[in-house]
Amino acid sequence: MTIEESPSKNEVFFVWFNRYAGVAIKTPTKTIVIDPVDVKARDFKAVDAVLITHEHYDHLDQPLVSEIQKMTNC
Structure with a gap:
């Protein structure tokens, strides 16, 4: 499963995109x-919300969050 894939009706995807923190719930x-x-x-x-668990560098990349917000209007 990849970030680009979309679940079918009544499905929820949990997509890990790095080895230690990042996940997308779709x-x-x-x-x-x-x-x-x-x-x-x-x-x-498409992104509806971005959640940051805490401010450490391995969980928060502020420029990336800003770019995601601009590209997806979230």
Whole structure:
């Protein structure tokens, strides 16, 4: 499963995009990204919310979060 894939009706995807923090929770209509680090903003086609668990560098990349927000209007 990849960030680009979308779940079918009644499915929820948990997509890990690095080895220690980042995950996307996807339903057929919503995507929540948690701790986006070590990933490209362009990998996300649609994002409804970004959740940061805490401010350490391996969980928060502020320029990346800003880029995701601009690219997806979240």
